[in-house]
Amino acid sequence: xxxxxxxxxxxxxxxxxxxxxxxxxxxxxxxxxxxxxxxxxxxxxxxxxxxxxxxxxxxxxxxxxxxxxxxxxxxxxxxxxxxxxxxxxxxxxxxxxxxxxxxxxxxxxxxxxxxxxxxxxxxxxxxxxxxxxxxxxxxxxxxxxxxxxxxxxxxxxxxxxxxxxxxxxxxxxxxxxxxxxxxxxxxxxxxxxxxxxxxxxxxxxxxxxxxxxxxxxxxxxxxxxxxxxxxxxxxxxxxxxxxxxxxxxxxxxxxxxxxxxxxxxxxxxxxxxxxxxxxxxxxxxxxxxxxxxxxxxxxxxxxxxxxxxxxxxxxxxxxxxxxxxxxxxxxxxxxxxxxxxxxxxxxxxxxxxxxxxxxxxxxxxxxxxxxxxxxxxxxxxxxxxxxxxxxxxxxxxxxxxxxxxxxxxxxxxxxxxxxxxxxxxxxxxxxxxxxxxxxxxxxxxxxxxxxxxxxxxxxxxxxxxxxxxxxxxxxxxxxxxxxxxxxxxxxxxxxxxxxxxxxxxxxxxxxxxxxxxxxxxxxxxxxxxxxxxxxxxxxxxxxxxxxxxxxxxxx
Amino acid sequence: xxxxxxxxxxxxxxxxxxxxxxxxxxxxxxxxxxxxxxxxxxxxxxxxxxxxxxxxxxxxxxxxxxxxxxxxxxxxxxxxxxxxxxxxxxxxxxxxxxxxxxxxxxxxxxxxxxxxxxxxxxxxxxxxxxxxxxxxxxxxxxxxxxxxxxxxxxxxxxxxxxxxxxxxxxxxxxxxxxxxxxxxxxxxxxxxxxxxxxxxxxxxxxxxxxxxxxxxxxxxxxxxxxxxxxxxxxxxxxxxxxxxxxxxxxxxxxxxxxxxxxxxxxxxxxxxxxxxxxxxxxxxxxxxxxxxxxxxxxxxxxxxxxxxxxxxxxxxxxxxxxxxxxxx
Numbered sequence: 001x002x003x004x005x006x007x008x009x010x011x012x013x014x015x016x017x018x019x020x021x022x023x024x025x026x027x028x029x030x031x032x033x034x035x036x037x038x039x040x041x042x043x044x045x046x047x048x049x050x051x052x053x054x055x056x057x058x059x060x061x062x063x064x065x066x067x068x069x070x071x072x073x074x075x076x077x078x079x080x081x082x083x084x085x086x087x088x089x090x091x092x093x094x095x096x097x098x099x100x101x102x103x104x105x106x107x108x109x110x111x112x113x114x115x116x117x118x119x120x121x122x123x124x125x126x127x128x129x130x131x132x133x134x135x136x137x138x139x140x141x142x143x144x145x146x147x148x149x150x151x152x153x154x155x156x157x158x159x160x161x162x163x164x165x166x167x168x169x170x171x172x173x174x175x176x177x178x179x180x181x182x183x184x185x186x187x188x189x190x191x192x193x194x195x196x197x198x199x200x201x202x203x204x205x206x207x208x209x210x211x212x213x214x215x216x217x218x219x220x221x222x223x224x225x226x227x228x229x230x231x232x233x234x235x236x237x238x239x240x241x242x243x244x245x246x247x248x249x250x251x252x253x254x255x256x257x258x259x260x261x262x263x264x265x266x267x268x269x270x271x272x273x274x275x276x277x278x279x280x281x282x283x284x285x286x287x288x289x290x291x292x293x294x295x296x297x298x299x300x301x302x303x304x305x306x307x308x309x310x311x312x313x314x315x316x317x318x319x320x321x322x323x324x325x326x327x328x329x330x331x332x333x334x335x336x337x338x339x340x341x342x343x344x345x346x347x348x349x350x351x352x353x354x355x356x357x358x359x360x361x362x363x364x365x366x367x368x369x370x371x372x373x374x375x376x377x378x379x380x381x382x383x384x385x386x387x388x389x390x391x392x393x394x395x396x397x398x399x400x401x402x403x404x405x406x407x408x409x410x411x412x413x414x415x416x417x418x419x420x421x422x423x424x425x426x427x428x429x430x431x432x433x434x435x436x437x438x439x440x441x442x443x444x445x446x447x448x449x450x451x452x453x454x455x456x457x458x459x460x461x462x463x464x465x466x467x468x469x470x471x472x473x474x475x476x477x478x479x480x481x482x483x484x485x486x487x488x489x490x491x492x493x494x495x496x497x498x499x500x501x502x503x504x505x506x507x508x509x510x511x512x513x514x515x516x517x518x519x520x521x522x523x524x525x526x527x528x529x530x531x532x533x534x535x536x537x538x539x540x541x542x543x544x545x546x547x548x549x550x551x552x553x554x555x
Numbered sequence: 556x557x558x559x560x561x562x563x564x565x566x567x568x569x570x571x572x573x574x575x576x577x578x579x580x581x582x583x584x585x586x587x588x589x590x591x592x593x594x595x596x597x598x599x600x601x602x603x604x605x606x607x608x609x610x611x612x613x614x615x616x617x618x619x620x621x622x623x624x625x626x627x628x629x630x631x632x633x634x635x636x637x638x639x640x641x642x643x644x645x646x647x648x649x650x651x652x653x654x655x656x657x658x659x660x661x662x663x664x665x666x667x668x669x670x671x672x673x674x675x676x677x678x679x680x681x682x683x684x685x686x687x688x689x690x691x692x693x694x695x696x697x698x699x700x701x702x703x704x705x706x707x708x709x710x711x712x713x714x715x716x717x718x719x720x721x722x723x724x725x726x727x728x729x730x731x732x733x734x735x736x737x738x739x740x741x742x743x744x745x746x747x748x749x750x751x752x753x754x755x756x757x758x759x760x761x762x763x764x765x766x767x768x769x770x771x772x773x774x775x776x777x778x779x780x781x782x783x784x785x786x787x788x789x790x791x792x793x794x795x796x797x798x799x800x801x802x803x804x805x806x807x808x809x810x811x812x813x814x815x816x817x818x819x820x821x822x823x824x825x826x827x828x829x830x831x832x833x834x835x836x837x838x839x840x841x842x843x844x845x846x847x848x849x850x851x852x853x854x855x856x857x858x859x860x861x862x863x864x865x866x867x868x869x870x871x872x873x874x875x876x877x878x879x880x881x882x883x
Contacts, residue, residue, distance in 0.1 A: 043577030269572035
């Protein structure tokens, strides 16, 4: 964390309100994101308890597994989830625009442009917290190797039709979320804490309720309604973020339940033990009783009991997810109030490519993502993440003066006024302009001899070379320095530089020591040519075996 | 001392608790792994750690029941010695080990210890988080490795008292549910690093008598004392709160409240504290940044002022965007 961010945190402590860490929004938000608030069963892997899901903040779809250990109920939940998520994804897969992509021609080995489809927009999944992203990955992994009755009619316990497909999509979203700057799947706590600094540690920032309390504290009247008799005074005065965060984190009602339930997917142990466990037990009893019913009349009665028991669990799950659901939308409102950074759209285009690519793989009938990547795919993924990280850092700095301030403080950029421009030319046969520009700055960049620096000129980077620098001896302790730079490109082909391509005296300029655009690394061999040192070619892509089903019904 | 009761008495109850679902699942899985005289568990130890030895046929499972932790620890030591001499696969189910922590004995109960035919010992840790496609959550594996390292240390103390001292293997066996099933999957985890870290930390711990000696006469931590007395008693023991405490200590909320009230910057994170030099309180830092206090020659102060200036400049230059904090 940079010293500027640290300072913001301390100011937040001092003022009782979160302080901005960004002046623009660094992640793209689509018009209609799909919000997913899942809950899981403690101690079980991939046994969802329920979820709220949907694109309409006023009408979330509640999905519940009344007995999470029951395989059939779990499959029913996943089928319902697929019925909500897959149509949402499909809608984006159909609206395409023409685009070009460079590909290697398999016959000639040359790089050629090919016309391809690019989806005009992409679906966006929002989960409350980072644990939610992990849960999406886990759900994806648990579903994508299942077999439906159509694929394997003989196998016991077939999955409902769309479940394996949903697994592949959730896996893709989970995998994409690991790419820095991507926005297909976002954890709201991550995005909020990217834009605001609170007066608590980053560990505590992972609590969505507490984080929102710092950024946008509820008015005191809320806490009065919630039965807090200690609060007095003007009920409309907003409370301090610190107090509100503490309430969100710890305050419990008379039954010992948290007023602001954890954003999940893990539930509060007190909720599990006091409310959920008895309700599930009642449900189990009602189900056993129904199975043992002797005649139709008795069965009707007991079906009523079972429905009531299920209703109770549904209400419980809704009571734990609804506050988080509302908090997620409130967080999205806060983020939407910030103007979007220029380069966020550029990164969203990459997300659209990623989405289109996976859509094509699904349409082409390729098998699901393997359990383990082969060497070339793994190396490619790692290289992509590194490149995207560098791209994200550069783009955020260019979009946002506050981020750039951090880079300037770190000596990786400098801003200042042009004090002198001297025309000069290169010493080649056809002299080209190489103007010398003097910049006066208060920053202290770490410039090496002939180091290259870059500035943004109409959205494109213009390079310059460091010539010399001198410190001003004005007696002040923070004396500025003058830096002489030689501009070396983006001035056109003529002898005279194009108008506007060379800064003029009096201009404010900002140069960075880092490159604005990222070059791809060395090309990796095709998977078929994987050297033996890395396991050799992975072989034909085959349908990976399904997860074996256990004998017992429960996990 | 029951720190959870103490925390509640102080008015900052701890938030620790275990869901009965997790508890039941953990117990069911452990019982399954140890079923049939530990046949499955011994098979996993043989496969993952000691494939050269003869395969276990019917392992011995000595009875470790005894009265009180000291009795059980003694019984465990005896069973270990006998099993080592017998030279056969032996499973010790929930043995009791004693370890000296800061001058007072702490009793530890590993899930299981296996004695190999060659007389060496292995700690087995059974966890209920899944091992998915051969890998598990790194944070949870790390925590399990640290826990197992303490058991290895305690076992080494037992081994040292025997002649010849048997080897305590530095690879422990971590047993987790495989993928989404309740079948066990196991992996050998090398805990040499965790073991030496723990050993060093234990050696460096201030002895409890030394801490007690610094306390005022008559300090008492009984949770039924009036809150002001109790608070004074707890405050007489020095503590340095950091956010990591929240996941480890029952008194963390109490310490956090104190740390925040003092305006200590460490309550915002250790890394943050590290870059602020000698400035330890929020007010000190902000005063230094605003230029109302602090020595400009101090590099930390100079950097802070520069940071504050750059931050103000960047925030001032932005378009009058609606400030998030004042949104409805």
